[in-house]
Amino acid sequence: xxxxxxxxxxxxxxxxxxxxxxxxDPSIGWILRKAADPAALTTAYYRIVTERVLExxxxxxxxxxxxxxxxxxxxxxxxxxxxxSPAQALALFGQAKGARLLLxxxxxxxxxxxxxxxxxxLAVIAVNDAARGKGVGSALLDMGLERCGTHPIKxxxxxxRSAKLYxxxxxxxxxxxxxxxxxxxxxxxxxxxxP
Numbered sequence: 001x002x003x004x005x006x007x008x009x010x011x012x013x014x015x016x017x018x019x020x021x022x023x024x025d026p027s028i029g030w031i032l033r034k035a036a037d038p039a040a041l042t043t044a045y046y047r048i049v050t051e052r053v054l055e056x057x058x059x060x061x062x063x064x065x066x067x068x069x070x071x072x073x074x075x076x077x078x079x080x081x082x083x084x085s086p087a088q089a090l091a092l093f094g095q096a097k098g099a100r101l102l103l104x105x106x107x108x109x110x111x112x113x114x115x116x117x118x119x120x121x122l123a124v125i126a127v128n129d130a131a132r133g134k135g136v137g138s139a140l141l142d143m144g145l146e147r148c149g150t151h152p153i154k155x156x157x158x159x160x161r162s163a164k165l166y167x168x169x170x171x172x173x174x175x176x177x178x179x180x181x182x183x184x185x186x187x188x189x190x191x192x193x194x195p
Contacts, residue, residue, distance in 0.1 A: 019043025034098035052082035077118030
């Protein structure tokens, strides 16, 4: 397995993978379940975000030969996750259809949480279904942790399974975020490490 920086030619593959993954997520997937096509909506969102993250952050891609296995999206301290332009946001909101109200409530809930200090942000980590259980997620996480060095890191876990992986790497729970979904998201961070 090789982990390397994403190339612009990877954007479609990454967006499609993240779209399918998060359409099935216990949090955002549940919120978007009444959209006409949740996977198409999340894919469109991640296409916009990944294009912009390549300019301001890091996207690590795991490969076996040329086969894509998964990715991790990282933002350095002080950099926020890029938001779609107003026109893009309107188009995405139009795709949400029956999920619009829940989506607005979800966005309001997550916008309330802010860290009082700069930290690296692990925005997304996802592994292809066929590559699960092979250490891909751990390898992607470890590569990012190496980049972050001793700096603090924040993230949200949308399942207890993913939270356990982060706990194994020194992350601690900051608390639960209640969203309109039936399961909470878990805010976690790894404090600054002593050099």
